[in-house]
Amino acid sequence: MKFKAMSLSVVLALAAPVAMGEASVEEYRAMLADKDANPGFLIIDKGEIYFKEKRGPKNASLEQCDFGLGVGKLKGAYAQLPRYFKDTKRVQDLESRLVSCMMDLQGFTEAEVKAKLYGDQRLNENNTQLEAIATYVAFQSNGMKIDPPLKHAGEKETLKLGEAYFWNRHGPMDFSCATCHAEDGKRVRLQTLVNVYNKQDIQKTMSTWPTYRVSHGVARNNQHRMWDCHWQMRTPDIDYGSPATVALISFLTHQAKGGVYDLPGMKR
Amino acid sequence: MRNRMMIAAVIACTSLAVLAGENMQAKIEKLVAASFKPGEGQDMSRLVQDETQKLCSATRNNPKAKDADALTAREKATIKYPADNKLMGDWKEGEKLVKGGFGMRIGTIEPDPPAKQKGGNGGNCYACHAVDAKEVAAGNLGPSLTGYGKLRGQGEDMVKYTYEKLYNAQAFVACSSMPRLGHNGILKPEQIAHVTAYLLSPESPVNK
Numbered sequence: 034m035k036f037k038a039m040s041l042s043v044v045l046a047l048a049a050p051v052a053m054g055e056a057s058v059e060e061y062r063a064m065l066a067d068k069d070a071n072p073g074f075l076i077i078d079k080g081e082i083y084f085k086e087k088r089g090p091k092n093a094s095l096e097q098c099d100f101g102l103g104v105g106k107l108k109g110a111y112a113q114l115p116r117y118f119k120d121t122k123r124v125q126d127l128e129s130r131l132v133s134c135m136m137d138l139q140g141f142t143e144a145e146v147k148a149k150l151y152g153d154q155r156l157n158e159n160n161t162q163l164e165a166i167a168t169y170v171a172f173q174s175n176g177m178k179i180d181p182p183l184k185h186a187g188e189k190e191t192l193k194l195g196e197a198y199f200w201n202r203h204g205p206m207d208f209s210c211a212t213c214h215a216e217d218g219k220r221v222r223l224q225t226l227v228n229v230y231n232k233q234d235i236q237k238t239m240s241t242w243p244t245y246r247v248s249h250g251v252a253r254n255n256q257h258r259m260w261d262c263h264w265q266m267r268t269p270d271i272d273y274g275s276p277a278t279v280a281l282i283s284f285l286t287h288q289a290k291g292g293v294y295d296l297p298g299m300k301r
Numbered sequence: 302m303r304n305r306m307m308i309a310a311v312i313a314c315t316s317l318a319v320l321a322g323e324n325m326q327a328k329i330e331k332l333v334a335a336s337f338k339p340g341e342g343q344d345m346s347r348l349v350q351d352e353t354q355k356l357c358s359a360t361r362n363n364p365k366a367k368d369a370d371a372l373t374a375r376e377k378a379t380i381k382y383p384a385d386n387k388l389m390g391d392w393k394e395g396e397k398l399v400k401g402g403f404g405m406r407i408g409t410i411e412p413d414p415p416a417k418q419k420g421g422n423g424g425n426c427y428a429c430h431a432v433d434a435k436e437v438a439a440g441n442l443g444p445s446l447t448g449y450g451k452l453r454g455q456g457e458d459m460v461k462y463t464y465e466k467l468y469n470a471q472a473f474v475a476c477s478s479m480p481r482l483g484h485n486g487i488l489k490p491e492q493i494a495h496v497t498a499y500l501l502s503p504e505s506p507v508n509k
Binding site: 150194197201206209212260272 | 325328329332333335336337338339342343344345347348349350353354357358361362405406407408409410411427428429437438439440441442471478479480481485486487
């Protein structure tokens with residue numbers, strides 16, 4: 034107790050020039066970093082059940098899905114996404130790949146897969162099966178280096194488009210992603226913002242998605258993060274697994290190359 | 302001769318770069334068109350960029366001086382004033398708008414509830430600016446506005462500048478990060494006058 038009080042005063046002294054809010058925010062973040070307390074693990078377990086469950090008109094599981102390393106090979110697959118897929122002839126991230134596997138293997142239509150994308154935190158809902166499955170598949174790359182391939186022309190083009198789109202200003206707020214995420218030490222209110230051009234910063238971010246979001250009470254994936262930012266920018270809903278989200282995720286993932294996945298993350 | 306060739310080379314390079322830029326913009330427009338689906342609750346007009354958004358996107362907010370001048374002049378010409386032409390409104394009304402962050406969220410996943418929409422939009426100023434020193438949860442994307450009026454006084458020019466800056470930040474700084482609050486219809490002219498008063502009035506907590 035005494036130690037805790039002392040360490041807090043040290044923190045406060047060090048943070049003296051910064052706003053008082055920073056010290057308590059740091060403590061809060063330290064608590065979020067406690068892996069054993071991460072409810073995301075429960076969602077991963079659920080995701081595994083859904084992944085292996087026979088579902089859809091074709092009554093099949095997702096175990097035959099190829100995430101880039103071969104049919105059914107999950108270990109390390111997320112660490113090498115997004116990538117170009119020959120069968121779909123486009124670059125896909127984890128979630129857009131899941132959508133195509135659910136359509137091909139299980140026989141769902143795109144509309145069926147996308148009918149309910151996210152658990153609604155306002156209604157205290159649990160994660161959707163789609164969210165849980167993505168969290169499970171991503172977790173199979175925990176501890177591995179972020180290493181998206183950049184050989185295929187499609188991968189190179191997607192990366193280029195992703196960066197250009199990152200700077201694209203639209204909507205009634207005139208915002209682009211870069212408005213908030215291209216400088217060090219910036220905050221919206223007290224929420225610190227990742228600088229995508231700061232290697233350490235972006236590695237720390239990308240290596241911890243999917244993440245358990247305490248304020249939502251569920252795990253969230255990159256697609257939700259892309260949607261959420263666009264929603265805050267007051268655009269229409271950006272489509273799940275759309276070319277723009279995949280391009281953005283491709284750009285962000287390449288910026289974070291070499292970081293080590295530390296999953297599941299836990300954030301505000 | 303050598304000079305002329307160099308000039309020609311520079312022109313060729315510049316036009317190639319411009320062409321590459323336009324090419325990329327066209328690709329981005331295609332990308333956007335493929336990534337948002339029209340339907341109930343989706344206002345697709347929000348994705349259509351105006352001249353200013355296009356230029357700032359293509360140049361990553363760093364337009365050439367000549368283009369920047371044209372941009373600020375064009376944006377300045379868009380500024381509208383309250384019907385009674387009073388640019389200093391009621392600072393207490395302004396405070397509510399500065400604090401409020403509600404409004405304009407659309408789509409089918411989490412649109413603003415219609416009942417709440419009746420209260421109108423907020424300016425969401427604290428997302429990016431420190432304003433009243435008592436509010437610690439202030440962002441830092443924009444400069445601190447604490448003591449704004451105390452530092453600058455309430456002269457006619459300052460009132461006009463503050464109103465116009467709030468109405469359309471890009472009338473002064475090309476490709477400013479700040480939303481064009483009035484021009485884009487986030488706040489009405491009368492509301493911008495209230496926020497102007499909140500920043501400038503000696504009675505406002507901003508200047509205490």
